[in-house]
Amino acid sequence: MCISRRITIRLSLLLISMGLLLLGVSVLLAEGDSLDTALRRMLAEQNVSPLTVRNDFSPELVALGQALFFDKVLSGNQDISCATCHHPLLATGDGLSLSFGTGGKGLGAARMMGVGRTLVPRNAPHVFNLGAEEYQFMFWDGRVAQLADGRIITPAKEQTPDGLLNLVAAQALFPITSIDEMRGRPGDVDVLGHANDLANIPDGDFPAMWEAVMARLLAIPEYVQLFQSAFPGKTAFDIVDYANAIGAFEIQAYTFTESPWNRYVAGDDAALSDEAKQGALLFFGEAGCSSCHSGALLSDQQFHNRVVPQLGPGKGTGAPFDYGRMLETGDGEDLFAFRTPSLHNVALTGPWMHNGAFTTLEAAVRHELDPETGCALYDVTQLLPLLQPEVLEMSAAQIMMGTQIGRVELSEAEIQDLIAFLGSLTDPAALNLSHTLPASVPSGLPLAD
Ligand code: HEC
Ligand code: HEC
Structure with missing residues (x-):
């Protein structure tokens, strides 16, 4: 009697605790459930879809873009490349609040400003996922923009060339024209001791700046080859080809949507x-x-x-x-x-x-x-x-x-x-971008910083 009573008590305690456990599990389940239900309802109401980016450029176009992105030959003083401020080891930024342009030395937190130079007024943004079709503007103030009809407007106004594939390509026309970022000031002497030819071009004359950069590039046989492979059948190349290649590289290398x-x-x-x-x-x-x-x-x-x-x-x-x-x-x-x-x-x-x-x-x-x-x-x-x-x-x-x-x-x-x-x-894959660094660039200029 006594034993069976103890068993009954134990049994009922067991049943009660099992019941509590089940209750606990179902409360947890309901919570998890309602969390997803609530969140998915919100996402549906706000039309949130997964980010997708089209990146189907030819490997040859991307290879040309990569060479250009890392080559300091684009800068008036041959001392700074796009990658100095958008570096793969710094999540495609420069790790600084405001960028230090031409005349500076080093990379990231170790970068030093050149004597007598002016700070770049804004933070260098990352270049992740810029091929997303949702983008309507480049730059913090949106000065490069794509209108609803597809037309691209830029600070070069009517001097903006035709044939730009996308906004990212249009953006690439401008760092090379900026005095503090890449072009340098009149009177500057480049790292090889030559006068800086790009710096002497009058400020508003975008076509002259672009032609001068193209002349520099096409004087290097390896670039001529890279342009020829990127644009089969073409014999003359201009700044639009340069811009489309850089844009293609940025989009191909830095699309990271698997978060x-x-x-x-x-x-x-x-x-x-x-x-x-x-x-x-x-x-x-x-x-x-x-x-x-x-x-x-x-x-x-x-x-x-x-x-x-x-x-x-x-x-x-x-x-x-x-x-x-x-x-x-x-x-x-x-x-x-x-x-x-x-x-x-x-x-x-x-x-x-x-x-x-x-x-x-x-x-x-x-x-x-x-x-x-x-x-x-x-x-x-x-x-x-x-x-x-x-x-x-x-x-x-x-x-x-x-x-x-x-x-x-x-x-x-x-x-x-x-x-x-x-x-x-x-996206975990964005944590290591070192595979996007080339081993060398066609100008032979150093890659470091
Ligand atoms: C001196 C540092 C520096 C260099 C060199 C540089 N950039 Fe930038 N980049 C910046 C800064 C700063 C901005 C933001 C400027 C603004 O919004 O007014 C920017 C903006 C951009 C953007 C716009 C991103 C967005 O979200 O709107 C792209 C793309 C870009 N740069 C690519 C390039 C390319 C390509 C080159 C080489 C041709 C280059 N940059 C050279 C500092 C630099
Ligand atoms: C009214 C529009 C607006 C709202 C609301 C807003 N943001 Fe922003 N957010 C912006 C703008 C615009 C910037 C850039 C501002 C600038 O640089 O001057 C920004 C910048 C940021 C940045 C820095 C991103 C970068 O790349 O530098 C983060 C992080 C951010 N917002 C998170 C949030 C969070 C979290 C909330 C909600 C608590 C929020 N924002 C609410 C418009 C908004």
Whole structure:
């Protein structure tokens, strides 16, 4: 009797605990279930699809583009290539808040500015996924743009050549014309001791600059061969061929869309941690990030003022300020507005913002949650000592100029979830890009830095 009673008690305890366990499991399941259900409903409502990029260029075109991208012969002083500021070992950026152009030496944090040179006014963006058809603008202020009818407009206005394959190719026409980035100043002497012929061309004469660069390239037999293989049947080559090759290389080499996030959006529930899913719920929900970081690209391709502290020499007529999109449109509504960046691979691409004002992703995210306070309490010590005096004394109110900018309050745990979501946008293959570095370039100039 006594024994059987004990057994019954044990049995019922066992049953109760099994029941609790089952209950626990089903609650967990329901939670996991509702997390995916809620998130997928949000993604459907907001039309978020996986990011896709067409990259089907011929290997010969890409090979020419790679040689050009890494060759300092493109710069007036033969001391800087595209890769100096968009380096594969630095996630296709330069790791600096603001770039140091021609005259500088070294790479990344070790790069030194040339004596008497001016800082490049903006942060060198990554070149990941630029072939996505969602892109309508290149540059932080969108000064290279593709209209709905396919026409491409650029700072060269009516001098813009025909035949550009895409926006990325159009962009490649301009770094070689920029005095501080690649062209150099009149009177400069290049690294081989020759006068800098590109620097003496008058500023607005884009065709003359492009012809001079092509003349340099076609004087090198290996380039003639590379151009011939890239454009079979063609005998004369011009800057459009150069631009299309560079664009093809950038798109072919730096398309990285296999992030956990993209796999999740494509239907794989297991691709994302619960933390990242919670973060995504906030991003597309309560935190309001997706009102601008929207769609497959996580960018609305619009321009917004995010009250980022002003840092650097400034740009154009606005200097020492950088008026951003207003420099292009002349519209007061665009004052301090910059293109919403795509956030794919964003954990790799610091420093962040148009001028690299934030040097950790967490600082950038905290700023985005409360831009006004982020600006008012900006911590300059996150910048390199050289850049700290470059922060302009401007209040958040001055930068906001009457714009209504919301603030989002999240708990610390929620902020970490949001950061976990941003981490899920990293394609693991983008972590190592060393295979995109060539062994040498046709000019024979050194590759290092
Ligand atoms: C001195 C550093 C430097 C060099 C050299 C340089 N860039 Fe850049 N690049 C930048 C900066 C800074 C920006 C942003 C400028 C702006 O938005 O006003 C930029 C913007 C870009 C963009 C636009 C990306 C986007 O998201 O809009 C592309 C593409 C690009 N560069 C490719 C190139 C290519 C190709 C070359 C060589 C022909 C090159 N860059 C040379 C610093 C550099
Ligand atoms: C009103 C539009 C808008 C909203 C809302 C918004 N952003 Fe942004 N975001 C931008 C723009 C524009 C920039 C670039 C600003 C600049 O450089 O001056 C930016 C920059 C960023 C950057 C830096 C990216 C880079 O490559 O430098 C991150 C990270 C970011 N936002 C995350 C978020 C998160 C997280 C939220 C939600 C809490 C959010 N943003 C809300 C428009 C927005």
